[in-house]
Amino acid sequence: MSLDWSALGQVTVVSIGATVAVVVIFTLGVLALSRREDSTATGAGTGGTAALAGAGLCFLVCAGAVLYGLYLIIPQFHN
Template sequence: MSIDWSTLGQVTAVSIGVTVAVVVVFALGVLGLARYEGAKEQGGTSTVGAAQAGLCCLACLAVVAYGIYLIVPQFH
């Protein structure tokens, strides 16, 4: 048995990159939700904050759904 170290390194790098990207997108979604709630408490509305939170949530859900699609062989 031999290990292809360059391929293992590529998989590790992509995994870390995607993980960081998903965490950043999720954090931006929480920030948008906080902006929306802050504007709501002050008597106004923040459509930008709500849109930001919604889009970031959808992006995170899309990444999770794609990951499940890749893992479960019945979906192929």
């Protein structure tokens, strides 16, 4: 039995990179929601609709990444 160590290393790097990317995007979504809450609480600004749209986009990207991961893992989706 032989292991392809370079392929294992590539999988490790890609999985760590994807994890960090999803966490960063989710964090940006939470930050946008926090900014929206701050702008609506102080009464300054337009009500935070841009921040809400940005947060929604960030969460949509995170959900897409999770669904794509499930698509890759579940073999019934490939038929």
